[in-house]
Amino acid sequence: MKKIITSIFLLCLIHNYGQDKATPNYDLAAKFSPKNLAKMVHSTSVRPHWLKFGNKFWYQYKTTDGSNYYIVDADRRTKRKLFDNDKMAAWLTEITKDPYDAKHLPRFDFKFVKNETAIQFRVTSKEEVRSKDTLSKKKMENKVYHLEYVLGGNGLKILSNDKAPKEDWKKWANIAPDSSVVFFSKKFNLYWMDKENFLKAVKNDKDSTIVENQWTKDGEEHYGYGGYGRGLDNEEIEKRKNDRFPIRGYWSSDSKKFVYQRTDSRDIKELWVINSIAKKRPTLETYKYHMPGEQEYYNREILIFDIESKGIKKVEIDSTKQQYIAIFSKPRKPSQYDDDFNPTLLLSDKGKIYFNTISRDRKKLDICVADINTGKVDILIQDKTNTYFYETKPVYLLRNETEMIHWSENDGWGHFYRYNSNGKLINRITKGPFHSFNIKHIDEKTNTMYFSAHGVDKSLDPYFEHTYRVSLLGGTPKILNKGNFNTMTSPNDNHRYFVNNFSRVNTVPKSELRNSDGSLIMNLETADLSSLFDSGYQFPEPFKAKADDGITDIYGVIYKPFDFDENKKYPLLEYVYPGPQTESVNKSFSVRMDRLDRMAQLGFVVITLGNRGGHPHRSKWYHNYGYGDLRDYGLADKKYVAEQLANRHSYIDINKVGIYGHSGGGFMSTAAILVYPDFFKAAYSQAGNHDNSMYNSWWSETHHGVKEEIDDSGKLKYVYDIEKNQSLAKNLKGHLFLVTGDMDNNVHPGATYRVANELIKANKRFDFMILPTQRHGFGNMSEYNFWLRADHFSKHLLGIENNQIDMKMINKDIPMTK
Missing domain, CATH: 3.40.50.1820 (Alpha/Beta hydrolase fold, catalytic domain)
Structure with missing residues (x-):
């Protein structure tokens, strides 16, 4: 009996131990x-596609009931469906003969047309037809419908059965703002083609009648004008040596100048990785990789290309100096995000190149400006630190480029300072133990800066981001999206309205629309986390x-x-x-x-x-x-x-x-x-x-x-x-x-x-x-x-x-x- 009781007791101990x-x-x-x-889980935030006419945007939002598409008119405070899903499903089924319903529509890639009163898109059906491509007429392919829907209309119009143009050009073409010329890199040199030949390349980049023009002849591997980046193995590099590659640069807004930062990395040592299962013989991938403390360094120079004269001028900087250089570009407007091409524009419209230089040890930072015609450089602002510059930002130009705003951690916190165009401090705009982050917009008429910041409200998690407005003369910032949440905002071009997405790790994400004084215009969405x-x-x-x-x-x-x-x-x-x-x-x-x-x-x-x-x-x-x-x-x-x-x-x-x-x-x-x-x-x-x-x-x-x-x-x-x-x-x-x-x-x-x-x-x-x-x-x-x-x-x-x-x-x- 004692043995039985002892055994039961031990079993209970083991059982309780396991439960703990x-x-x-x-x-x-x-x-x-x-x-x-x-x-x-599907959509958890609203990503607005701001339109160019009026204060309107459209967005897609997906829940367990499928995707819906909405258009919002902020001025009229209205939100309505871009189209009725049931009707759209019926129209697509009738046209393509493929079955659709309201919850299962194809993936759309909308393009707004006709002053944004209609949308165009393509749908690929399951029906197979003979290819129209002259190079592959015997090939069968799925039929494509190019369709148009007039907003508020009662049906779809078939525009054509043409496939969407190939977009391989986006991998290499740098198009001037006026579309007159297109730059690209080939064999490490700068090449260009005019608009007529570029349109040929869009249709067929192997077209033998395309005329390419070589501008530079001194480019070589690791000291060229654009080219391929890291990620190609040696065999692929050899195979693609005559291909077009991108050249990243900055256009003047009048398309007359092109600015390029050329880097000489020939003395930088190489590093390698091996694809051991690529083929019968493993392939080698070689790339330049600079390691800490190595004396060899990148030599950087800024070049100015004159489109009309075909001349090249160097900006007057010491290319042998071991430093980082960042050329400042004009911020893109939200209504431009969906454009077919977005050329990178120089920050200035007045013939100036703004850039910064940071010493290799990152203790010295200079804000500089160069004349785009002469290359002459002036140093406008100098910053120093005993540790390092990590977060740096482009200056923001205002008042017809007579003033600029510079971001600095000069007092131990990230803040904005206003200077004149010669680099003389006018006043600091933000001040206090918080981190000013990004300028969202500046309204010069009201002397107001809209910006994001962290840690202003000491009762909140200091990592939470919120949007504020403040006078350019300084003062106390006013919060525009108050709440104990982390937020992500998407304003329109003039910051009259912004979409506010907000949540914490322990709340359901929500989205709303607010105006420039922070007033709530409407609630947009609450994420569907039911499943x-x-x-x-x-x-x-x-x-x-x-x-x-x-x-x-x-x-x-x-x-x-x-x-x-x-x-x-x-x-x-x-x-x-x-x-x-x-x-x-x-x-x-x-x-x-x-x-x-x-x-x-x-x-x-x-x-x-x-x-x-x-x-x-x-x-x-x-x-x-x-x-x-x-x-x-x-x-x-x-x-x-x-x-x-x-x-x-x-x-x-x-x-x-x-x-x-x-x-x-x-x-x-x-x-x-x-x-x-x-x-x-x-x-x-x-x-x-x-x-x-x-x-x-x-x-x-x-x-x-x-x-x-x-x-x-x-x-x-x-x-x-x-x-x-x-x-x-x-x-x-x-x-x-x-x-x-x-x-x-x-x-x-x-x-x-x-x-x-x-x-x-x-x-x-x-x-x-x-x-x-x-x-x-x-x-x-x-x-x-x-x-x-x-x-x-x-x-x-x-x-x-x-x-x-x-x-x-x-x-x-x-x-x-x-």
Whole structure:
């Protein structure tokens, strides 16, 4: 009897112990895959297509009932359907003989015509007809209907059965504003063709009658005029050596001048990745890649092409100086976004080229102007810092170009300052402990600037973006879209109206229309999340904690399993990205759940949070905190916040903490498990820049710093020194999984190999996965990578190992048609 009672008692203990522990729920994680989410969540914001006549826009919005198309007249405060879906389905069915209904219409690509009183679009039917193409008359193809609908009309008009013109020209053509001439790059030189020949190329880019004109003859590889970018292997480069490629440049508004920044990278060393499964013989991809501290550098010059004389003039800058150059362009109007072509225009209409130069160490910034006829340069504004310039903006011209607005962090916060055209300060426009972000519009008649900012209202999350207006003379900004939300606005050309999309991570996204004084004109949409909630979805929870200094506020989000049981203990996972350009902490509702919500469903509490040195939209002190300590600066905050949350919430098991991330997060997660080996028990590091001495110089030198030193011969040299993850390999105690794509030409796989090499030399066990042919984002192997990560943390933090050969959670979604 005693034995029976003892056995029952032990069984109860085991049962209760099991109930207290979280176990991996693969089915729940599989339910929220990107493929499944696409069926549950559709539109979450309104993207207005502002029209050119009147204050009107159209938009598409998709719910579980299909897509609807609306046109909004802001002046009349009306919103109506662009067409009746039932009628449109009937008309299309009658014309094409393909069945449609109101919920299942084809994908439209509208073009507004006839002063925006009608729309034209094409629909491809299932009927096959003989090709009209003279080169392939025997080929069968699907019949195309080019249709027109007059708004408010009662039917469709068939315009033709012509296919849409090919748009291959968009890959290479740089068209002058008046369409008189088209520039492109060929064999590393600048070529041009007139409008007549360009129209031939639009119809058939292989037309032998096309006349191309070569302008330059001194172009060569790595010191040319336009050309191909990174991503072509050596065989493809050889195959396409006579193709047309784009040349990125800036047009004067009268189409008489073309400005181009030519870069000499011939002395920059090469880097390589190999496609090992391309063909019988692997193919090599070679590209220029400048690494931190290398003395060779890019030589940059600005060239002015005169269209009429065919002359070329250089802007008077020192092309041997190691510096960055950014030419300023005119901002595009919202009503131009859907235009067939949008030439990039110089900021000035008065024969001036505005640009900035930033020293290689990014401590010195000059705002400059050049005369477009002579190339003579004047320096208008000079800024200096002891850390670095990261966020820079073009100047904004106003009052017939007699004044300009410059953005600066001169007092430790990002703000706007008004200058005259000679660079003399008139007044500062914004002031205070907040971050002014972007100019939306300036109304010169009312002396009003509309702009976005962060952190104005101290009661809100400082990362939330809102839109404000303020006098150009300065003063207190007035908020135009008040609310405890993160917002994204889309104004019309004159900012008389703007669409306001708003949400938090724990609210349903909504969209509305407001006017320039912030008054609500109408509510537009509320996202349809019904299917998502029916599946068991629950919002995550925002939180605030303290950084490791006990002073700085840190903001983050907690993601729990949807079957959360407060009586259980859950391992804690941290999804990290150190910045400094962003912190990858969601502020608005997002369907990108793969790295956060979905990981929690396996049986973890997942957190994501910022860290000192992480984000540019707070103070410059906050953003520049990690300068000179790029490996370790954010780690203490990640650890300390986790400990605070464990003190607040009894369901967090602080003895089982894992960490993971991608790119900078891959680098940070490995650093964390090596710097705090007794705290972080498992890490999963994807595509990490573990060795920033071999990552691209712009990112590494900017955020960590590069020193200018004079050597014994009096020559200026650049010195870069940084701590690397592999130097801590001996510290590994926990379970580390390294992943990289073998064709990552952003963060080279060599950075991961170096960590693996040192771990092997230190006799450490770890997991390592190379994803063949994958670039930095892992592409079509992302789902495979998700389940590798799930297995890793389930095994080492939940104690459940999945030994099955097949990844059934992927396979079960694949139809077994063969």
